[in-house]
Every structure is written in C-alpha cells, then in structure tokens.
Amino acid sequence: xxxxxxxxxxxxxxxxxxxxxxxxxxxxxxxxxxxxxxxxxxxxxxxxxxxxxxxxxxxxxxxxxxxxxxxxxxxxxxxxxxxxxxxxxxxxxxxxxxxxxxxxxxxxxxxxxxxxxxxxxxxxxxxxxxxxxxxxxxxxxxx
Amino acid sequence: xxxxxxxxxxxxxxxxxxxxxxxxxxxxxxxxxxxxxxxxxxxxxxxxxxxxxxxxxxxxxxxxxxxxxxxxxxxxxxxxxxxxxxxxxxxxxxxxxxxxxxxxxxxxxxxxxxxxxxxxxxxxxxxxxxxxxxxxxxxxxxxxxxxxxxxxxxxxxxxxxxxxxxxxxxxxxxxxxxxxxxxxxxxxxxxxxxxxxxxxxxxxxxxxxxxxxxxxxxxxxxxxxxxxxxxxxxxxxxxxxxxxxxxxxxxxxxxxxxxxxxxxxxxxxxxxxxxxxxxxxxxxxxxxxxxxxxxxxxxxxxxxxxxxxxxxxxxxxxxxxxxxxxxxxxxxxxxxxxxxxxxxxxxxxxxxxxxxxxxxxxxxxxxxxxxxxxxxxxxxxxxxxxxxxxxxxxxxxxxxxxxxxxxxxxxxxxxxxxxxxxxxxxxxxxxxxxxx
Numbered sequence: 001x002x003x004x005x006x007x008x009x010x011x012x013x014x015x016x017x018x019x020x021x022x023x024x025x026x027x028x029x030x031x032x033x034x035x036x037x038x039x040x041x042x043x044x045x046x047x048x049x050x051x052x053x054x055x056x057x058x059x060x061x062x063x064x065x066x067x068x069x070x071x072x073x074x075x076x077x078x079x080x081x082x083x084x085x086x087x088x089x090x091x092x093x094x095x096x097x098x099x100x101x102x103x104x105x106x107x108x109x110x111x112x113x114x115x116x117x118x119x120x121x122x123x124x125x126x127x128x129x130x131x132x133x134x135x136x137x138x139x140x141x142x143x
Numbered sequence: 144x145x146x147x148x149x150x151x152x153x154x155x156x157x158x159x160x161x162x163x164x165x166x167x168x169x170x171x172x173x174x175x176x177x178x179x180x181x182x183x184x185x186x187x188x189x190x191x192x193x194x195x196x197x198x199x200x201x202x203x204x205x206x207x208x209x210x211x212x213x214x215x216x217x218x219x220x221x222x223x224x225x226x227x228x229x230x231x232x233x234x235x236x237x238x239x240x241x242x243x244x245x246x247x248x249x250x251x252x253x254x255x256x257x258x259x260x261x262x263x264x265x266x267x268x269x270x271x272x273x274x275x276x277x278x279x280x281x282x283x284x285x286x287x288x289x290x291x292x293x294x295x296x297x298x299x300x301x302x303x304x305x306x307x308x309x310x311x312x313x314x315x316x317x318x319x320x321x322x323x324x325x326x327x328x329x330x331x332x333x334x335x336x337x338x339x340x341x342x343x344x345x346x347x348x349x350x351x352x353x354x355x356x357x358x359x360x361x362x363x364x365x366x367x368x369x370x371x372x373x374x375x376x377x378x379x380x381x382x383x384x385x386x387x388x389x390x391x392x393x394x395x396x397x398x399x400x401x402x403x404x405x406x407x408x409x410x411x412x413x414x415x416x417x418x419x420x421x422x423x424x425x426x427x428x429x430x431x432x433x434x435x436x437x438x439x440x441x442x443x444x445x446x447x448x449x450x451x452x453x454x455x456x457x458x459x460x461x462x463x464x465x466x467x468x469x470x471x472x473x474x475x476x477x478x479x480x481x482x483x484x485x486x487x488x489x490x491x492x493x494x495x496x497x498x499x500x501x502x503x504x505x506x507x508x509x510x511x512x513x514x515x516x517x518x519x520x521x522x523x524x525x526x527x528x529x530x531x532x533x534x535x536x537x538x539x540x541x542x543x544x545x546x547x548x549x550x551x552x553x554x555x556x557x558x559x560x561x562x563x564x565x566x567x568x569x570x571x572x573x574x575x576x577x578x579x
Contacts, residue, residue: 005530007528007530009523009528009558009560010560011558011559011560011563016560037532039532039536041557041558042523042535042557042558042559044529044530044531044532044535046530063560063561063562064560064561065523065524065525065528065560065561067525067528067530069530098531098533099531099532116530116531
C-alpha cells in the first residue's frame with residue numbers, strides 16, 4: 001500500500017532540475033508524479049518513479065543527496081468537494097498531513113493525491129476504516 | 144594641533160632606549176618570579192626547559208623560554224593562568240577561543256590602573272584632550288575594547304558617551320545633538336557611519352567630529368584616507384588583544400608612522416612563525432609579547448599570531464617607544480568579522496554538535512556597504528537532509544542560532560549540494576574572504 005517516494009536536495013540555481021530529470025531519462029526511469037518545495041536557496045524535489053531503486057542508485061552516483069520516504073496514494077473523485085471529505089476524515093482521526101500533492105489520472109475520472117503523514121500506519125487505518133480506497137503501489141508507479 | 148605636544152606621560156614615553164631596557168629587564172625578572180611561584184602552567188613550562196627565573200641576565204635570554212599559546216589558555220580554562228587569588232581580581236573579560244570555550248582574562252585594581260594609563264597615552268597621542276566628547280561605539284561587554292577606551296577617556300578628562308555598538312541612526316542623532324568630537328569604533332563601522340551620513344544628507348562639516356580612533360580589526364591606508372575624507376577627521380590606528388590587556392598595547396601618534404608599543408609594560412619579540420626563532424631587528428614576523436607589569440594575568444612570550452614589523456628609531460613626535468606597523472595578516476586561521484574574532488574550528492564544532500557529523504563547509508566573508516557578512520555554506524548529506532521542508536528549515540535556523548551564540552556574530556547558513564564546495568588537492572577550501 002505504501003509507495004516509495006524519492007526526495008532530492010537541489011540548490012536553487014538554474015539547470016539543476018533539468019540535471020535530475022536528465023539523469024533519470026538517460027537511465028530509463030520514468031517520472032510518475034512530482035512535487036517541488038522550495039526556498040530562495042534550495043529546494044526539495046519529490047518524485048514517484050517507476051523504478052525507485054534504480055533512480056536512487058543513479059542519482060547517488062551523480063553525487064545527489066537522496067532519501068526514500070513512504071507515502072500513500074488515494075484516489076479521489078474528480079469532482080468538487082472530493083478532497084474535503086478525505087481531509088475531514090484525517091482531521092477527525094488526528095492524523096497530520098506533512099504535505100500532499102495531486103495529479104489527475106489519464107482516464108480523467110479520478111484525481112490521485114499523494115500524502116505524506118507524520119504517522120503513515122495510523123493514516124492507513126483511518127482511511128480504510130472510512131472506506132477510502134488507497135491505491136496500490138504498482139498502480140501508481142504505472143500510471 | 145601640535146603633534147609633539149600630545150603626551151600623557153612624557154617621561155615614560157620618551158625614556159632613552161638604554162634606560163628602557165634596564166627597566167624592562169628588572170620588570171621581566173619580577174614577572175618571571177611571580178609566575179614561577181603562582182602559575183602551575185608556567186611552573187611546568189620552566190621545569191621542562193630546565194629554566195630558573197634567576198637565569199635571565201639579559202632581555203635576549205628570554206628566547207630560551209617556551210611560548211605561551213591560545214592552547215595553553217584553553218587547557219587552563221577558566222582561571223588556571225591567573226597569578227593572584229580571585230579576591231584580588233576586580234574584572235573578568237573574555238574573547239573567542241579557537242573552539243567552543245572562550246579565553247578568560249582577569250585584572251587586579253592595579254592592572255586596571257595600568258590599562259587606563261596606557262589607553263590615556265595613545266588617546267592623547269592621537270589628539271584627544273579634556274575638551275573632547277568621546278563617542279564610544281564599541282560594544283560594551285566581555286569584549287575589552289569599549290571599557291579600555293572608556294577608562295582612558297575619563298582619565299584624560301574627556302566627556303564619554305558610552306553609546307555602545309549598533310543602531311546607526313541613533314548614533315548619528317547623538318553625534319549631531321551631543322556634539323561628539325572623538326569617534327571610537329572599528330574602521331568598518333566608521334565607514335558605515337559615513338555611508339549613512341551620505342544617505343541622510345548629513346554634511347560631516349556640520350558635525351563636531353575631529354578625530355577618530357579605530358581598532359579591533361586590521362585596516363588599510365586606503366581606508367584611512369577614506370575615513371579621513373568622508374568623516375572630516377584625523378584617523379589613527381590602535382592595537383591590543385585581550386590576552387595581553389586589550390586596547391592600549393600600541394597606538395599611533397598624529398605622525399601616523401606606526402603604533403607606539405608600550406614597551407615599559409610589554410616586551411616585544413618578532414619571531415619566524417615556522418621555526419620560532421627570534422628574528423633580527425626590523426624583520427617582518429609574528430609578534431610575541433611578554434607582559435612586564437601585569438598582576439592577575441601575566442603572559443610570557445604570548446604568540447599573538449599577528450604578523451608585523453617593529454621600528455625602533457625615535458619617532459618625529461619624540462617618543463622612543465618602538466613603532467609597530469599595521470598588522471599584515473595572521474599566522475593562524477583566525478578571522479576578524481565585524482571586529483569579532485572568529486575561528487573556523489568554532490564553526491566546525493557547532494556543525495558537529497548539531498548533527499553529530501562533520502559536513503563539508505565553507506565560510507564566505509564579504510563586505511557590502513562597509514559591513515561584513517558571514518555566510519556558512521554547508522554541503523548537504525544524508526544526516527542533514529530531510530524530506531520535509533519544515534525540518535530542513537529548522538535545521539538551518541538552529542544552525543544559525545547556535546553559530547550566533549558561539550561566535551558572537553550573526554551568520555547566514557546556506558545549504559548547498561554535495562561536492563559543490565571548491566576543493567584543493569582533496570581538501571575543502573574552508574575560507575573565502577572577499578573583503579580583500
């Protein structure tokens with residue numbers, strides 16, 4: 001159920017993002033989802049890719065600072081209010097969202113939200129108890 | 144202003160060299176006897192070198208004795224080097240050590256009197272009189288600068304404004320309204336004041352400023368010209384270090400031909416920093432100082448790490464005291480940022496304490512609008528990389544806070560990618576000083 005996400009430290013200077021995506025492309029690693037948090041000096045790039053082991057290896061070889069974290073993906077109906085329902089459940093169960101990002105599935109019916117929680121297991125229980133469908137790792141990495 | 148008339152203690156300052164040497168030897172013997180009886184660190188040093196204080200028959204015999212370094216002060220932290228019981232100590236000051244712990248120095252009542260006298264001497268030589276209103280913009284605190292100049296000014300009979308450092312607008316208001324005539328600060332802060340005056344449209348001619356006494360950091364002749372022109376003053380340099388006493392060790396007269404060293408209170412040697420050998424008169428080398436009259440914190444052959452040269456010729460002002468050139472650099476890696484002594488090792492320690500690992504770092508020192516700034520670039524590694532921005536930011540804030548506490552000067556921490564810091568033969572280049 002948990003999805004491996006890789007996080008990469010990049011300095012906030014031109015060309016660095018392209019450097020990362022270039023390395024992944026050259027090694028046939030496909031990016032499925034992406035989010036970038038940045039400050040004026042640096043950024044943290046989070047990626048979900050089809051082969052996180054390989055991505056980790058090739059980026060480390062190029063001296064990037066990389067870490068793996070676990071997140072979960074939830075399918076949300078692509079309609080107004082879809083996200084609110086999930087957030088309310090999490091709030092009721094006192095689960096903290098550290099950050100999240102979203103993308104729309106190719107078929108267009110659902111949006112996929114990637115969540116990073118302070119306690120991922122508690123979050124999984126809270127969501128499944130409330131019949132929220134957590135996407136399988138394979139499903140996300142093969143979107 | 145007649146430069147030859149500005150004496151605080153004409154007799155001591157114009158003592159014939161021969162008499163001065165006699166006085167130095169006598170005082171040196173007394174100092175060596177004192178430390179041999181009272182300071183375990185010196186007892187051990189003397190024992191190791193098979194030396195007895197009575198062996199000193201001439202000033203040059205002193206070269207047989209080992210040096211005292213900042214390491215000795217660190218090992219004897221805080222009071223181990225004091226030669227008197229604490230009940231006789233009336234003041235503690237301290238400056239940065241090479242690592243986390245500062246250097247602690249003490250003064251007896253008599254030491255404070257000597258300090259006052261020596262500061263009064265160089266301030267008088269720099270043109271300060273009882274008519275002056277002395278604006279002291281050094282920070283008051285553990286740093287010796289402000290207090291030294293404060294005592295000297297009061298002894299002269301000048302009016303002291305102990306405004307302390309910072310708050311440039313207020314400094315200017317007070318300078319205008321209270322009619323400050325003598326400015327005491329670091330040379331870079333002097334230029335900051337000049338910049339602000341220019342911006343605010345304050346004409347230096349509208350102020351009462353007459354002289355500026357600058358110290359606590361090295362500065363060039365070019366800066367002197369700039370300070371004199373932009374502030375409409377006569378700018379002189381002075382030198383001191385807390386381990387020896389603070390300001391008052393040496394200071395320029397109005398001839399600006401080097402800083403007169405108070406040789407009746409300190410014996411100076413110039414050594415080759417690599418071999419430790421005493422160099423012949425007139426050589427450029429590291430200044431080594433021995434205190435001759437200090438009671439609480441005598442120092443024997445203290446390595447100042449400052450590179451300079453001494454000129455023993457009598458000055459045009461009539462002073463026979465040797466003149467010390469502006470310092471040309473350091474023999475260690477100490478940096479002076481905003482007048483505060485900073486060692487790269489202190490930064491290393493802070494980074495180590497935060498995450499228990501020693502990341503590659505580089506210090507970048509710049510000067511914008513005459514203000515120094517310190518940026519610490521730290522290469523990110525797995526130990527200090529967090530996937531959450533909140534934690535990553537927290538790391539930066541925490542590092543900045545710790546650095547400010549330990550260094551006594553603010554620093555910006557910038558995280559950079561691994562391997563991005565310049566390396567030279569595999570070793571990271573630790574310091575990039577762009578002020579030069």
